[in-house]
Amino acid sequence: MEQTLAALLSKAHSELSLLKSRVEFEAAKARFVGPNGELTALMKQMGAVPKEQRPAMGRLINEAKARLQTELEGALARIGEAEITAQLGPAIDPTLPSPDRGPGTYHPLTQVREEMCRILRKVGFAVADGPEVETEYTCFDALNTPADHPARDAQDTFYFPKQARFGNVSKHTPGERYLLRTHTSSVQIRTMLKGPPPIRIVSPGRVYRRDATDATHSANFHQLECLYVDRNVTVKDLKALLDYIFASLLGKDTKTRFRPHYFGYTEPSFEVDLSARHLPKVNKEWIEIGGCGMVDPIVFDGVGYDSKVWTGYAFGMGLERLAMLLFGIDDIRYFYQNDLRFLRQFA
Amino acid sequence: MKISRSWLQSYVDLASFPDDEISRAITFLGFEVEAVLHTGAPRLDSVFVGEVLTREKHPNADKLSVCSVDVGPQHGTKTIVCGAQNYKVGDRVPVALPGAVLPGNFEIKQSKIRGQSSDGMMCSGRELGVGEDHAGLLILTDRPAVGLPINEVLPSADTVFDIEVTPNRPDCLSHLGIARELAAFFKRELCYPEIRFTANSVSAGPVESELLHSVRVESQQDCPLYTAYSIAGVKIGPSPGWMQDRLRAIGLRPINNVVDVGNYVLHEYGQPVHTFDAANLRGRQIVVRPAGAGEAMTTLDGKERSMDPSMLVIADAERSVAVAGIMGGMDSGISDGTVDLVLEVAIFRRQSVRATSRRLGLSSDASYRYERGVDPHSLQEAAHRTLDLILDTAGGKVVGKLHRVGSDVPWQREILLHPEFVNERLGFPVPFEEMKASLESLELSITREETVFETNAVQWTVSIPSWRDDLDRPIDLVEEILRLHGTDRIPSAVVTSPGLLAEDDPLVIFNRKATEYLVGHDFHECVNYTLRSRKEQEDAGGAVEDLALSNPFVEDQSHLRASLIGGLLESLKLNQARGVVVSRLAEIGRTFLKEGGQLWECATVGFLVAEPVGERNWKSREFDDFYSIKHHLAAVASFAGIDLGRQPLTSVTSPESGWQPGHACVAGLLAHGWTASFGLLGLSAVKSLGIEGKVYAGVLAVLPEKISADTKRRRYKPLSIHPPALRDLAVVVDDSTASDEVRKALAKVAREAVGNAFQLESLQVFDVYKGQGVPEGKKSLAFSLVFRADGRTLTDDEVNGAFQKLQDRLAAIPGYVLRK
Structure with missing residues (x-):
């Protein structure tokens, strides 16, 4: 179980870092923490875990869940930043003149x-x-x-x-x-x-x-x-x-x-x-x-x-x-x- | 008019006042001093008349000569080194001896020039300060006696004030007139010339021997008073030196004693006088009559003049001998052989002299004075002064009848003045004693002083002399008192301004708003001439015949402008030609449009947007189009209270309009108070003017009286805070159908469909489409509709219901097809 969680986290880390858009993000999020997500599936297996191991397992899963959440938030922030960068285009050169008309003049x-x-x-x-x-x-x-x-x-x-x-x-x-x-x-x-x-x-x-x-x-x-x-x-x-x-x-x-x-x-x-x-x-x-x-x-x-x-x-x-x-x-x-x-x- | 300082000195003692003080006095008396000139020679001690006895080349200098010069018995013969070339042995020249100080503080000393001693200097005119001639020595061609001090030979130094006399003061077109003013200003006594001639001085003789038998005045109106005197046995010669000096100082050329006396008296009294050679007056008579049609005369200036009956002439029994009040004839004037004279001293009507002078293009010192008005009551004194001077300078005696035709209405004028009134008008107190002194010094004597019983106010009766025809009312005396008090002594004060309920003229506000809008939208405000060429008005479709001036000054400014576009295009062209990139120009001014058979002066705003030809930029911007012009025009129209959105707009179809057909439109009717046109200027028309690129323009002309003040106070209407409901629809119509027609139809059916249940808040075209899915010759117009209700949120059902209803009604309009 511990290994499975580690593998899951590692996979999530590498997949999430590649995400480019919010659509991809939502899909990835569903894959991990959605109702049919991999982490959710693991959590469902808790019932089968022997009672004395449950607290330890529970702690592991919660840790993994928290780390996964951090990964997700990080991925979302990266996507947000990328979106803003794309929206902005390249930086301006403040010293270039305005291409607009000069002001009008009163006679x-x-x-x-x-x-x-x-x-x-x-x-x-x-x-x-x-x-x-x-x-x-x-x-x-x-x-x-x-x-x-x-x-x-x-x-x-x-x-x-x-x-x-x-x-x-x-x-x-x-x-x-x-x-x-x-x-x-x-x-x-x-x-x-x-x-x-x-x-x-x-x-x-x-x-x-x-x-x-x-x-x-x-x-x-x-x-x-x-x-x-x-x-x-x-x-x-x-x-x-x-x-x-x-x-x-x-x-x-x-x-x-x-x-x-x-x-x-x-x-x-x-x-x-x-x-x-x-x-x-x-x-x-x-x-x-x-x-x-x-x-x-x-x-x-x-x-x-x-x-x-x-x-x-x-x-x-x-x-x-x-x-x-x-x-x-x-x-x-x-x-x-x-x-x-x-x-x-x-x- | 030129006034000589030394001449003035004959009438008023101003010796203690420097030139600039006199100049200032003239200025503050109300006569502009245009120039102060210096004439004649200054005081030159140790400069004498000398005669060159010998002239040898200087042993050590090619260009110098060594001369022996006789400077008279007192100083003997001197050796003088001289560099000038324009003299010869025997010439008489000014010689400055050691000790002399020439203008510019140039002191003459005994000196050695290239080893040769020199006892003085022979002088040029410029060195003596008597002219600019520096070409060589001043050769004294009159050959004055050797040894005479040079000041006895040269005209004496004088200061001449060139002054402008205002038209209300013809009495000041003379030295005596100005002297009178200065005497009053400086509180000095005025001395009139002594007059010796009296009617008793005339030697009677037999009638047959009279030089002048009769004077007949046929045009009493144009010649109210004519006097003539006969003088026998004069000897023509030069006038005395003092008289010549004075005449020269004021820019006149001395001619002979009789002519000079005439000029002298004119400039002394302001009364023109004229002398005829009695021998040239055929039939010994003078007739003052209108010229015959085409009658010709050669005037004293040598020009042949053709006259007409509107002009008054002085004639003898056979022909005209002078243009009345303007100039004498060539062959009746004084010559060296003249023995007998007839002196004319007359009054001619101002308007008559002026009209004749204009028509002949001939003016003179005499006509200038007649045009402005000559005092008939001073005529006799001037005449007698002339006689005195003629007898003094030319001899002879006054003989025969003194002819006097016409009469002057006896002069008497009094003004009742309350001295308190003067202070009321001035706003500051001038002591009554000062007022009295000022009036008296101008010979405005107070003949009576009394206290008005009812008001207890002091009242003066002021007697006005004949030469002050300009003084008629108490207010006129306020000016006299203020002039002598000094207009530079008006005390300073703060502006007090009681509030008035007045606002700027609505037209002014309109102009200001339009200017601010256009300048705020990057237009450059221009100012062009109102008067323009006939061709420009023709090209712009102006009412050429009506716009024409009757007396244009130059050909390309012969017509009023019917549009501002012509001037703006000219400005555009000028900038393009000078390599200045220009795009947006505007002008706010008047134009003149024809409507209902007459012209109307319109308040007009014009602007143009030209392709910025030649502009290079690192980042390109989209150029304006018709719709940006429409936007500007609508904004400007709104300032005149015109809602362009509610006005029918008609596309221009005629290329003669100056606009590009299909790309410009017109709106409004001058009969309704305004008219506008805007869009693309005709491409070929613009090109033919030599202008590069496309030019859009707009012009709005409004009758000024139709612009009213916007005094309506706005009232707030509550806003609905509930969300709007949005619907879109597209309708296919003929390509030629105006979008506004469809929008209006849609608005109408939408309002009907909505009824009172809620409101159609806005309705806008958001797409115009032609192409696939729309039949050939048709276009699709897409509109967005915004509905909203007060006090509640609209339900889908009610909006859908209304929307369906309005679509049905719209589709029922012939030619309208809803696009699904």
């Missing part, structure tokens, strides 16, 4: 626009939008630009033929011509015509000038304008906004200054200069960055706001110019070529 103009909008949203400006095809009224008349102003000339502004019709660009007077807006100030007018004050909006968008394209001019470019209308808005408030914008954008040590200027739709009007450290390719102390002013009462009267009650300010700037300053880009045309080597630099 630098979008990045600058969104950064400005984030800064302005923090102080309560909501982002407004309006059509790029505009009317003479919204783009010029409502902004106090006289009919003979050079900016309105066909030399400087793109017009559409008299018969052109745009379904979703509303006209103020039937006779006026459609044009491509020359500034985003038209959005101010549309916003004011839509609802009562107070208003605090920022309107970024594409604008058009009839200009030759070169390193600093482009047939279309982007602007961003702020409009704030409320009671008792002052020049000091306007300056505070500009200081806040550029300190947010370029750091606390950034300074702005106002120079008197002229725009038809603001009074007083200013040009805004900026002085900041760490701007690439800038070798002047002050750089012109935009225009601003207090909304002219004529503009309020035109949109039906009582200019005795309401006051406000407006600020506008070119986004390409800002992006060029921030990133040190020296040619506006790069923004419109979409060379991936350019776009990826701002990821």
Whole structure:
């Protein structure tokens, strides 16, 4: 009996070590410890063993059973490990590059626009939008630009033929011509015509000038304008906004200054200069960055706001110019070529 | 516009201010300084006019000469070694003697050059700081007296500010105008030129002898005021040196005394004046009239101009002699032999001058000022100043009638200003006394000060001078006070922002979401021009005639874009041509689509996925297909509130669309607010553009007004925690039947079969099969159905019952065969 058990264990040891799969394992397990298994058969012979030998035999069988159980568990663990190895495949080389696409990129103009909008949203400006095809009224008349102003000339502004019709660009007077807006100030007018004050909006968008394209001019470019209308808005408030914008954008040590200027739709009007450290390719102390002013009462009267009650300010700037300053880009045309080597630099 | 510093000095004493302080003052008064130029010679002590008496070759140097130079009785004759070659014996040249310090701190000393002693240096223009000419000595061709200090010969040093005057300030297009501003800024007195001429100075004479018999203005509207003066017996010659210096400093070429006076007064007062040779005014009359159709005249610049009746001319009895307010005619102007003059000082309507100037492509200092507005109330003063200067420099006398046609409305303007209003608008206090001083310094005099009874507020009556037509309302005076206070002194403050219940425009939110989605899916966001070529719009099926601009600037930017694909393909091509591997490009912008006979400006999202031609990778990845494009388009559409899954999609069949028939589709209708197309771009069309590889694309155009804010607050629905029951089935249909049609039919019969007992939770195509076991021309679509009930576990029996019922109903649909 003892020998039989030893032989059985030895056989089990060699057979179990060859097992490759769980199916084989289950079959082998049945062969040894199943109802018809070899060990089970031996255990059944216990009845025939003389009573005085039973404890010794019982101990032997239990020992063998325990060892067989260990063998089985070991075999099962080996199979499990082999399965995992097969599932994993060979080890990776962590230094190989990913074959997947590189990440997408936001256009630098979008990045600058969104950064400005984030800064302005923090102080309560909501982002407004309006059509790029505009009317003479919204783009010029409502902004106090006289009919003979050079900016309105066909030399400087793109017009559409008299018969052109745009379904979703509303006209103020039937006779006026459609044009491509020359500034985003038209959005101010549309916003004011839509609802009562107070208003605090920022309107970024594409604008058009009839200009030759070169390193600093482009047939279309982007602007961003702020409009704030409320009671008792002052020049000091306007300056505070500009200081806040550029300190947010370029750091606390950034300074702005106002120079008197002229725009038809603001009074007083200013040009805004900026002085900041760490701007690439800038070798002047002050750089012109935009225009601003207090909304002219004529503009309020035109949109039906009582200019005795309401006051406000407006600020506008070119986004390409800002992006060029921030990133040190020296040619506006790069923004419109979409060379991936350019776009990826701002990821 | 150029402003000479020394000229300004005639009206306001700025001697104690360095150039950069004056430049800064001009800037903060509101005029941009574009450049600061230095002209003329600086102060040069010990530099004199000398004459070269002899010139010998230097014994020890081939390229040097040894000259004896006469530097006048005081200094005698000097021996000077010189390297220049451009002079000869007898020439007069500047000579710097030992002790002279030339620009650049170059001190002249007695020296020895190659063994030959030299008592000074003969100078070039550049060495004296009067120009860039370094080719040789400055030869003084006017032959000034030997021994004269050179500063008496050369134009004196001056600083010229090139400034830009804003269109609201035509009064500042002159030296007096700028002087007035600077006097106010620096709190200095402004001295106007002394005017000596009065109407009494005119020598009366018999009418027959008058130089000008009549002035007739036919177009009162375009010429509201015309004055003419006759001056007899002038002598044409050079104008005085000081006048020439000033004109040269601001970039004008001196011509003769009479012409120079005209230019001088224009730049002094901003009032254009014009002089005619009286002998050339036929019929001794002036007629201000519209040009005849095709009437021609040669203007002073020597060009022949053809005119039309929209243009105003000055004519004599027979022909036009000047384009009104722009330029005189060649054969009526002043010549060396002119003896009698007619001086014109007039006002022409801005719009008329501007239109004529544009049409003729001809502008001048005069037209520039007329276009911006000339003060009619300063006209007489400028006229009298001109007469003074002509009489001073050219002699002669004013004779005959003073012609004056038209009139100026008497000027009177007052603004009522509450000084407290100024501080309210500024947001910081400026003392009333400072305000008063600022207004007065700009000649805005406060004629009355009172306290308004009802409000107890101080009120000033401010009188506005005629040249400040731009000042009309209290707010305009706020700007004047602030300018003089200093816009660089606005105090800093924090932004105060009362909350407003406003959200970003829904269109802005849509654009932002679409951009974020596409960039998040590895697209590169592009920006292309909105204006594109006619051909590109034709190729894309755009409404070419409607998209056209009436005045394009360049041919390839003549039309609005009807699609974003054209621009994206251009970007793709550019990258491919530059050897940059590119696959995913996107743009978010406006396009213009035609519907119902008119164009609509659409918010548009476009993207393309190109085969990454030229890409090499150690491990390959599968390239996208139609269905990945559909996925992106559906995502973008969802941001506009469009559920693409519920929309009919129509396969593209026409190759003219730019899409590959059978591999692309269209959805939506602009009449319903949106339209989309997506799929594979036409292979041959793409190839013909010079682009390699397959290109998939998608474009969604939405009317901005149809994008509404998604303000709906979602409500939670309880979830069933009981297990689902799964069933699969396959149905064989015609190959041409759209899968969505079958899915919808199946969903309908499934819901009917289930009734209210439990729910069909989901229904999905999981296999599309053609081939063995499926007849030719048919396909098998396999669907998996998921059923679930709230509050209980479904039994096999009830699910089987419903499943059988729905199969029966599905099989009953014509053309549908269940696959066993």
